[in-house]
Amino acid sequence: xxxxxxxxELEALRLSLAVAGMSVLSSLPVAILIAWLLxxxxxxxxxxxxxxxxxxxxxxPVAVGYVLLLLFGVRGPAGAWLDQHFGVRxxxxxxxxALATAVMTLPxxxxxxxxxxxxxxxxxxxxxxxxxxxxxxxxxxxxxxxMLPGILAGLVTAFAAGLGEFGAVITFxxxxxxxxxxxxxxxxSAMQSPGGDALALRLAxxxxxxxxxxxxxxxxxxxxxxxxxxx
Amino acid sequence: xxxVRVTRRLAGFTLxxxxxxxxxxxxxxxxxxxxxxxxxxxxxxxxxxxxxxHIRVNGEAVTDxxxxxxxxxxxxxxxxxxxxxxxxxxxxxxxxxxxxxxxARGAPRVAGFAEVVALLGLERLLGRQPQxxxxxxxxxxxLGRALLSQPRLLLLDEPLASLDVTRREEVLPxxxxxxxxxxxxxxxxxxxxxxxxxxxxxxxxxxGGRVCTHGAVSEVSLRxxxxxxxxxxxxxxxxxxxxxxxxxxxxxxxxKVGAGTLRVSLRGAAPGARVRLxxxxxxxxxxxxxxxxxxxRNALPGVVLSVSCDEHGALVTLDVGGVPVxxxxxxxxxxxxxxxxxxxxxxxxxxxxxxxxxxxxxxPGAPS
Numbered sequence: 157x158x159x160x161x162x163x164x165e166l167e168a169l170r171l172s173l174a175v176a177g178m179s180v181l182s183s184l185p186v187a188i189l190i191a192w193l194l195x196x197x198x199x200x201x202x203x204x205x206x207x208x209x210x211x212x213x214x215x216x217p218v219a220v221g222y223v224l225l226l227l228f229g230v231r232g233p234a235g236a237w238l239d240q241h242f243g244v245r246x247x248x249x250x251x252x253x254a255l256a257t258a259v260m261t262l263p264x265x266x267x268x269x270x271x272x273x274x275x276x277x278x279x280x281x282x283x284x285x286x287x288x289x290x291x292x293x294x295x296x297x298x299x300x301x302x303m304l305p306g307i308l309a310g311l312v313t314a315f316a317a318g319l320g321e322f323g324a325v326i327t328f329x330x331x332x333x334x335x336x337x338x339x340x341x342x343x344x345s346a347m348q349s350p351g352g353d354a355l356a357l358r359l360a361x362x363x364x365x366x367x368x369x370x371x372x373x374x375x376x377x378x379x380x381x382x383x384x385x386x387x
Numbered sequence: 388x389x390x391v392r393v394t395r396r397l398a399g400f401t402l403x404x405x406x407x408x409x410x411x412x413x414x415x416x417x418x419x420x421x422x423x424x425x426x427x428x429x430x431x432x433x434x435x436x437x438x439x440x441h442i443r444v445n446g447e448a449v450t451d452x453x454x455x456x457x458x459x460x461x462x463x464x465x466x467x468x469x470x471x472x473x474x475x476x477x478x479x480x481x482x483x484x485x486x487x488x489x490x491a492r493g494a495p496r497v498a499g500f501a502e503v504v505a506l507l508g509l510e511r512l513l514g515r516q517p518q519x520x521x522x523x524x525x526x527x528x529x530l531g532r533a534l535l536s537q538p539r540l541l542l543l544d545e546p547l548a549s550l551d552v553t554r555r556e557e558v559l560p561x562x563x564x565x566x567x568x569x570x571x572x573x574x575x576x577x578x579x580x581x582x583x584x585x586x587x588x589x590x591x592x593x594x595g596g597r598v599c600t601h602g603a604v605s606e607v608s609l610r611x612x613x614x615x616x617x618x619x620x621x622x623x624x625x626x627x628x629x630x631x632x633x634x635x636x637x638x639x640x641x642x643k644v645g646a647g648t649l650r651v652s653l654r655g656a657a658p659g660a661r662v663r664l665x666x667x668x669x670x671x672x673x674x675x676x677x678x679x680x681x682x683x684r685n686a687l688p689g690v691v692l693s694v695s696c697d698e699h700g701a702l703v704t705l706d707v708g709g710v711p712v713x714x715x716x717x718x719x720x721x722x723x724x725x726x727x728x729x730x731x732x733x734x735x736x737x738x739x740x741x742x743x744x745x746x747x748x749x750x751p752g753a754p755s
Contacts, residue, residue: 285459287486
């Protein structure tokens, strides 16, 4: 591995995996909650909320990054509060890159989770109720396990998309080597620097391999889970 | 006592059900589709909320709108077997069975795991996934799962409706075993009177969202409200008797009912067994004098109690040795025989038009 990949590629790879990983782990509970709200409850403004969640799909990523910068930048309302109370600065940090990626990939995750939730017969939850299961118990023993294929699909899609997130990350977290310079950012930088063609090609090939492996892995995982659920 | 007095308004339909049934008992709720049977069960289970009224199980209110009581479904300890089995697809049969049991720790014990598995014949299914079971097997697992949640009342919503006739015959004996061996109070919803006949001790008849009559099955079978719901095909007196002699070669048995003796189709019952059967009114022939040289084995002398006429003909109620028998004849036949209350008449019906069911439970109110 180290023979093929030099320190800059390895660092970009490590950062990309870390950023995508952090982003899916933090957005998963949020995505499940949103999907549940959208399928199992009726509240005023539901349609508007639905549209708002899907906004990152249609907005330019740079615009999303800019809005995040306004909100979570050191002088932004959320950023100032986090800085004051927890000493956390998200802008221009790896965590910030993860936040930008999470916001961009959230709609993908919500869609996948929601689809699986809609496929669950609410009668099963009623059956669990008559068997003495309280709401949280019901969710963790019946609803969540049955949502697993959707959750996995959402995780994998969001993770794969997260590896390649560019616009929002570079706007909100900038392009700092070793901190926020993920694969696409490193690729972009290599293309911009003279004599960086070989590095750019290796980074592109690396992204390509990662993508293919991700797709194959996702398909395998999904089949296994579906087979288990289908008996 | 199961005490129900509820109102539930739905779009284009109102359920206004009121009845009191003995507890414990096997209560059947009988009615056409759309008469509100499932809604009634959902209200008892708590899956739907009553607009007004109360439901008391053995004196304890699970719903009482006046007192502001609405016990959550999960704390009612009322088991529910749905029309479709609703087994959890991600859990094995054993884990499905344990689901309710594990959540019922501390509740008064109704049935143990091994007992339920043996009673329902589930030994070989425990390790399987629900998707690999036949329809009848699934419904048996659903039944076991509900039983193991240690319910004080078991609701069954046409549990056989999704099965074909063969599978029904496969599951029915298990339901009978449940009633007889566990003596668990149950409410059984059905539009198949055959099932009611085999399972129920108490009958509640629903018609258009209202309870039109309720009581012991044999008594209810004689009432016009029941006959209106059952229709001419299912009108007939339900009789209960004790086997006095068995004729295994002919698959028949002599049954002592009241002061008289009937010969009915019956297999697998020993002398002394309690048996229930329905003699359909359209299968009964009336004669005003003794007949000879006919193949009919049952020719019982009786007295006409009443004659009522409607668009289906005349329905004659006969007292045969203290036991009521219904006969449906044409208006023309009634005129020709000039039947009226107080007349002597013979009720004739064939052995093969009757089918007895062993029914060991004592009638409600009777000492056990």
